[in-house]
Amino acid sequence: xxxxxxxxxxxxxxxxxxxxxxxxxxxxxxxxxxxxxxxxxxxxxxxxxxxxxxxxxxxxxxxxxxxxxxxxxxxxxxxxxxxxxxxxxxxxxxxxxxxxxxxxxxxxxxxxxxxxxxxxxxxxxxxxxxxxxxxxxxxxxxxxxxxxxxxxxxx
Amino acid sequence: xxxxxxxxxxxxxxxxxxxxxxxxxxxxxxxxxxxxxxxxxxxxxxxxxxxxxxxxxxxxxxxxxxxxxxxxxxxxxxxxxxxxxxxxxxxxxxxxxxxxxxxxxxxxxxxxxxxxxxxxxxxxxxxxxxxxxxxxxxxxxxxxxxxxxxxxxxxxxxxxxxxxxxxxxxxxxxxxxxxxxxxxxxxxxxxxxxxxxxxxxxxxxxxxxxxxxxxxxxxxxxxxxxxxxxxxxxxxxxxxxxxxxxxxxxxxxxxxxxxxxxxxxxxxxxxxxxxxxxxxxxxxxxxxxxxxxxxxxxxxxxxxxxxxxxxxxxxxxxxxxxxxxxxxxxxxxxxxxxxxxxxxxxxxxxxxxx
Numbered sequence: 001x002x003x004x005x006x007x008x009x010x011x012x013x014x015x016x017x018x019x020x021x022x023x024x025x026x027x028x029x030x031x032x033x034x035x036x037x038x039x040x041x042x043x044x045x046x047x048x049x050x051x052x053x054x055x056x057x058x059x060x061x062x063x064x065x066x067x068x069x070x071x072x073x074x075x076x077x078x079x080x081x082x083x084x085x086x087x088x089x090x091x092x093x094x095x096x097x098x099x100x101x102x103x104x105x106x107x108x109x110x111x112x113x114x115x116x117x118x119x120x121x122x123x124x125x126x127x128x129x130x131x132x133x134x135x136x137x138x139x140x141x142x143x144x145x146x147x148x149x150x151x152x153x154x155x
Numbered sequence: 156x157x158x159x160x161x162x163x164x165x166x167x168x169x170x171x172x173x174x175x176x177x178x179x180x181x182x183x184x185x186x187x188x189x190x191x192x193x194x195x196x197x198x199x200x201x202x203x204x205x206x207x208x209x210x211x212x213x214x215x216x217x218x219x220x221x222x223x224x225x226x227x228x229x230x231x232x233x234x235x236x237x238x239x240x241x242x243x244x245x246x247x248x249x250x251x252x253x254x255x256x257x258x259x260x261x262x263x264x265x266x267x268x269x270x271x272x273x274x275x276x277x278x279x280x281x282x283x284x285x286x287x288x289x290x291x292x293x294x295x296x297x298x299x300x301x302x303x304x305x306x307x308x309x310x311x312x313x314x315x316x317x318x319x320x321x322x323x324x325x326x327x328x329x330x331x332x333x334x335x336x337x338x339x340x341x342x343x344x345x346x347x348x349x350x351x352x353x354x355x356x357x358x359x360x361x362x363x364x365x366x367x368x369x370x371x372x373x374x375x376x377x378x379x380x381x382x383x384x385x386x387x388x389x390x391x392x393x394x395x396x397x398x399x400x401x402x403x404x405x406x407x408x409x410x411x412x413x414x415x416x417x418x419x420x421x422x423x424x425x426x427x428x429x430x431x432x433x434x435x436x437x438x439x440x441x442x443x444x445x446x447x448x449x450x451x452x453x454x455x456x457x458x459x460x461x462x463x464x465x466x467x468x469x470x471x472x473x474x475x476x477x478x479x480x481x482x483x484x485x486x487x488x489x490x491x492x493x494x495x496x497x498x499x500x501x502x503x504x505x506x507x508x509x
Contacts, residue, residue: 039326040374044317064318064370067296069243070504147378
């Protein structure tokens with residue numbers, strides 16, 4: 001983790017997508033990103049921007065994984081794994097759904113898994129499970145300012 | 156038993172464990188749905204870990220009960236149908252592995268069914284099939300409109316580009332703190348509120364004329380709750396009459412939000428169905444999935460179809476939500492066409508309809 005950057009003030013969902021697409025250029029296989037912020041603060045929109053930035057397969061499009069928990073999108077760079085922990089309450093629950101396998105990397109909780117670190121993982125509500133804090137290479141927080149404005153901070 | 160086919164249908168794709176026996180594709184002999192809502196309620200949503208563990212524990216019991224109620228022995232079955240996509244992979248695998256093992260031991264064929272196709276055709280468990288039709292599948296995980304010319308000729312006209320409509324209901328329920336699942340509770344509260352109290356902008360989706368978007372509506376409600384309803388989250392359950400008189404400001408606020416939200420959510424769905432009528436000549440409109448239980452949606456679809464002079468079919472509530480009977484019914488069709496699953500067939504979290 002590096003020091004926090006200057007907050008980005010997004011004035012529209014399109015600006016959030018553009019900002020995310022720009023950010024996606026520094027991502028590499030195995031990176032795990034936590035997205036934190038209230039309902040409607042732009043997390044799924046941000047993932048859509050990552051998908052565009054990584055040149056996602058146009059046959060797919062990014063929707064909320066709240067119900068399904070995980071969406072996988074093929075992109076030119078690597079698979080993009082889109083998680084949503086909205087309905088997960090504890091670390092034990094998280095462990096039992098085998099998501100840590102996707103995170104990969106040595107010394108991490110998922111190092112014994114199979115599909116280890118072959119993609120970029122982005123986790124909505126990533127801050128809900130404190131035990132996962134050390135897994136994240138980036139933490140991005142979203143704050144509601146008003147109807148169209150969102151403040152986005154990358155840590 | 157004078158049936159040419161007796162199919163066991165199994166669905167474990169999300170929060171329901173279901174097993175059913177269907178004779179000749181349409182005659183429901185049993186339909187066991189062990190709703191796990193009670194198990195999930197403290198978490199404000201479906202908890203998958205609980206779900207897949209529960210499937211493992213409940214499925215054998217549900218199958219036993221389904222056979223008992225149907226008054227048949229396992230050896231009477233002529234085939235097994237099981238959901239293999241879409242859904243939570245862990246949950247799907249419980250049902251699929253069970254079905255394959257049972258089919259192997261009974262020496263009967265197994266067929267894998269696409270969950271959304273089963274929803275789409277679920278009204279035909281109660282009515283004779285009619286083609287072509289427009290089919291709206293609305294639930295917590297899905298919102299899609301289909302043009303269906305035959306059992307195999309299914310064209311998706313559009314789907315949600317962000318949140319499913321049932322997900323929006325659940326999240327609004329959570330914002331208002333009125334309990335889980337949000338759908339039925341919001342529906343009930345909406346009847347006591349003013350649907351014109353708040354107005355929302357209808358989402359216009361660039362992707363195509365029949366695509367839906369419910370994320371902006373959810374956000375608009377979140378903003379209203381934040382700006383106009385401080386205290387609402389604490390007051391939510393109280394305002395439902397749990398311990399306090401139903402006269403408070405919050406009580407009215409919650410009901411007005413519910414009514415206004417419902418009006419917009421249902422309005423957005425019905426508007427697209429109406430526009431699809433203009434382009435696709437059909438004989439009927441079908442609505443299926445958990446949100447098909449919604450009273451306003453049922454009413455509005457009925458009015459729309461009467462206006463257009465077409466039939467409308469919406470299943471009874473037990474067949475709207477996830478259930479094994481709809482899986483068995485589609486499975487029966489597939490097996491009659493010799494569409495059998497090999498022993499190494501897999502489950503898929505998301506797959507196009509087959």
